[in-house]
Amino acid sequence: MSAVTERPATPPGPVATRARGSLFRAEAHRFASRRFIQVLLGLALLGWLGAVVIGLLNHGEPTDADLAAATQQRDEFLAAEQEFRQVCEQDAAQAGQPVDQFCGPALTASDVPVQDFLTTAPFDLASAGEAGAIGFAAAAAVLAFLVGATWIGAEWSTRTIVALLFWVPGRLKVIGTKAAVLALAALALGVLAQLGWLAMAWVLDALVGTDDPLPDGFWSGLLGVQARGALLAVLVGLIGFGLANLTRNTGAALGVAFVYFAVVENALRIWDPMADRWLVVANSVALVAPGGFRIFDYSGSTSGVEPASHLLTNLHGGLVVAAFAAVVVGAGTWLFARRDLH
Amino acid sequence: MPAVQMTGVAKTYRGRGGQVLRALDGLDMTVDSGGVHGLLGPNGSGKTTSIRILLGLVRPTAGDVRLLDRPVPADLPRVIGEVGALVETPLFFPGFSGRRNLCLLAETAGVTAARVEECLELVDLRDRADERFKGYSLGMKQRLGIAAALLKAPRLLILDEPSNGLDPAGIRDVRELIRRLGADGHTTVLLSSHLLAEIQQVCDSVTILARGRQVAAGPVSSVLDRAGTGDVRVAVPDPAAAAAVLAGNGFSVSPAPDGQVLVHGAPAPGEITRVLAEHGHYLEELVRVTPDLESAFLAITGERA
Numbered sequence: 090m091s092a093v094t095e096r097p098a099t100p101p102g103p104v105a106t107r108a109r110g111s112l113f114r115a116e117a118h119r120f121a122s123r124r125f126i127q128v129l130l131g132l133a134l135l136g137w138l139g140a141v142v143i144g145l146l147n148h149g150e151p152t153d154a155d156l157a158a159a160t161q162q163r164d165e166f167l168a169a170e171q172e173f174r175q176v177c178e179q180d181a182a183q184a185g186q187p188v189d190q191f192c193g194p195a196l197t198a199s200d201v202p203v204q205d206f207l208t209t210a211p212f213d214l215a216s217a218g219e220a221g222a223i224g225f226a227a228a229a230a231v232l233a234f235l236v237g238a239t240w241i242g243a244e245w246s247t248r249t250i251v252a253l254l255f256w257v258p259g260r261l262k263v264i265g266t267k268a269a270v271l272a273l274a275a276l277a278l279g280v281l282a283q284l285g286w287l288a289m290a291w292v293l294d295a296l297v298g299t300d301d302p303l304p305d306g307f308w309s310g311l312l313g314v315q316a317r318g319a320l321l322a323v324l325v326g327l328i329g330f331g332l333a334n335l336t337r338n339t340g341a342a343l344g345v346a347f348v349y350f351a352v353v354e355n356a357l358r359i360w361d362p363m364a365d366r367w368l369v370v371a372n373s374v375a376l377v378a379p380g381g382f383r384i385f386d387y388s389g390s391t392s393g394v395e396p397a398s399h400l401l402t403n404l405h406g407g408l409v410v411a412a413f414a415a416v417v418v419g420a421g422t423w424l425f426a427r428r429d430l431h
Numbered sequence: 432m433p434a435v436q437m438t439g440v441a442k443t444y445r446g447r448g449g450q451v452l453r454a455l456d457g458l459d460m461t462v463d464s465g466g467v468h469g470l471l472g473p474n475g476s477g478k479t480t481s482i483r484i485l486l487g488l489v490r491p492t493a494g495d496v497r498l499l500d501r502p503v504p505a506d507l508p509r510v511i512g513e514v515g516a517l518v519e520t521p522l523f524f525p526g527f528s529g530r531r532n533l534c535l536l537a538e539t540a541g542v543t544a545a546r547v548e549e550c551l552e553l554v555d556l557r558d559r560a561d562e563r564f565k566g567y568s569l570g571m572k573q574r575l576g577i578a579a580a581l582l583k584a585p586r587l588l589i590l591d592e593p594s595n596g597l598d599p600a601g602i603r604d605v606r607e608l609i610r611r612l613g614a615d616g617h618t619t620v621l622l623s624s625h626l627l628a629e630i631q632q633v634c635d636s637v638t639i640l641a642r643g644r645q646v647a648a649g650p651v652s653s654v655l656d657r658a659g660t661g662d663v664r665v666a667v668p669d670p671a672a673a674a675a676v677l678a679g680n681g682f683s684v685s686p687a688p689d690g691q692v693l694v695h696g697a698p699a700p701g702e703i704t705r706v707l708a709e710h711g712h713y714l715e716e717l718v719r720v721t722p723d724l725e726s727a728f729l730a731i732t733g734e735r736a
Contacts, residue, residue: 111538111539111541112539114538115535115536115538115539118535118538119524119535122527122531122535123526124526125526243524247522247523247524247525248522249522249523249524251488251522252521252522252523252536252579253536253539254486254487254488255486255511255514255515255516255518256511256536256539256540256583257508257511257539257540258486258487258504258507258508258511259508429483429488429489429490430483430488430489431483431488431489
């Protein structure tokens with residue numbers, strides 16, 4: 090017999106075959122088995138290794154020659170600043186404006202450390218800690234977006250999500266479980282990214298770091314940024330998931346995201362400079378950055394006059410990004426629950 | 432208890448131009464428990480839409496649907512564990528192996544790994560189970576789809592065109608498998624097919640659809656009988672003379688393709704025998720012309736749709 094064997098078609102009864110099923114466990118295994126996701130994570134690991142190597146190459150104890158060159162560059166910079174200030178003071182006098190308001194405070198050597206001009210400087214965890222955490226949070230968010238989009242997008246491309254409904258007909262349960270698996274995976278990704286930053290910082294600090302002690306409150310501030318960075322990965326992952334579920338295609342979701350970030354957000358900023366209060370990118374930064382993110386409106390400002398500004402707090406940033414994720418995921422879920430599936 | 436009961440089921444779609452498309456138009460269908468029931472109809476008759484409604488993928492515009500005596504889609508989660516399905520093309524992840532695809536589905540419902548191996552063995556895919564699905568031939572994909580449908584050891588097995596892509600030996604084996612399942616006393620098989628021979632060979636009963644409506648239903652033999660013309664083919668040594676005698680006695684006759692006599696709408700073949708014998712024509716053969724399912728299908732869908 091070529092295709093179907095002569096064995097009994099069914100076992101004695103269905104009960105004999107059954108254990109306790111778990112959609113969540115099956116989806117978690119499906120997620121972990123996805124090759125594209127594995128490749129993305131592998132590339133992320135390679136990127137981390139590359140970042141460590143670049144960090145090691147760009148940090149180190151400066152030689153006397155390095156310090157002399159940096160000092161000379163700093164002095165040239167201050168001299169140029171001094172020439173500019175003299176011109177500015179004349180302009181201020183002509184305009185009848187106070188010099189400090191018109192030109193800003195004068196720069197002194199103490200304002201411009203020589204270290205800023207060193208091409209090779211020791212790694213300073215105190216100054217780089219939060220910036221690095223923000224960078225790793227951004228990388229994790231981008232990765233989470235791709236993972237979220239491909240996780241559900243591939244299900245639509247292959248239509249395996251329809252086949253899954255032959256086993257679990259509750260559509261909300263299916264899509265909810267997939268979203269939950271993604272959220273947990275994105276959280277793990279965000280946490281891993283931050284651990285990656287800590288590991289990288291530890292390597293750099295141990296091999297090419299300064300001996301300066303860390304300031305008080307350093308770790309609490311850094312951990313706060315890292316926790317919010319992990320939360321950002323979850324929210325952005327869900328946005329990718331929601332877009333791909335709406336468009337039913339990974340590529341289309343990436344296209345929509347590109348148009349939104351490259352065109353729509355910029356158009357809105359041109360239309361209203363303070364539109365950033367409600368846009369995803371600015372609020373993502375506001376969510377993660379220590380103390381939030383201040384946006385400025387330069388449209389009505391003149392020279393010497395402080396532009397209007399608005400502080401996006403961590404909470405505001407988190408709420409806006411979460412609301413965006415909820416709308417995108419909710420719309421896709423609503424359509425999935427209502428539409429006929431062919 | 433019927434395994435499937437659809438009563439007055441309608442499904443309409445609105446086209447781009449606003450026109451209403453009726454996929455199902457008051458469909459009634461009953462599939463009794465046990466055996467193999469065929470769902471036969473031309474393309475666009477509503478077979479796949481019916482199956483999608485049974486599986487909760489498509490919502491009917493009107494009508495009642497019951498699966499294993501429970502209303503669908505409301506109680507579908509309660510009965511889905513007893514239903515296996517293969518609808519059109521098998522849907523699996525191309526990058527996963529056949530075994531991995533089945534294991535993930537099995538894990539969803541708590542089906543054991545041993546049952547996965549049984550089903551792979553059943554469709555003769557065990558040796559190729561670790562290859563990626565995207566490398567499978569069309570027939571292997573179809574067989575994996577059948578294996579997935581069998582994983583739950585279902586009470587109701589819904590197969591939509593299961594022979595698609597199979598080679599002749601594969602088709603024969605799948606039909607044999609379906610027959611065995613239908614006869615096991617546990618499984619009811621609902622088999623949708625456009626292959627008339629498949630329905631005739633495999634099914635105990637059949638529902639014929641045309642334009643979203645049922646146009647015939649019942650045991651296959653009964654449907655054939657109902658579609659029959661009542662014609663009788665008469666073989667005698669002198670067909671022309673016998674035809675003249677029969678015509679003279681009120682029978683409607685015409686030449687048969689083989690040169691013999693075809694008597695149309697004959698209510699009692701014994702009367703033909705008597706009349707011909709009285710006139711000295713002795714029968715060599717008298718056969719009621721039985722239509723095959725193809726003829727019945729064309730007759731039913733052509734005349735009554």
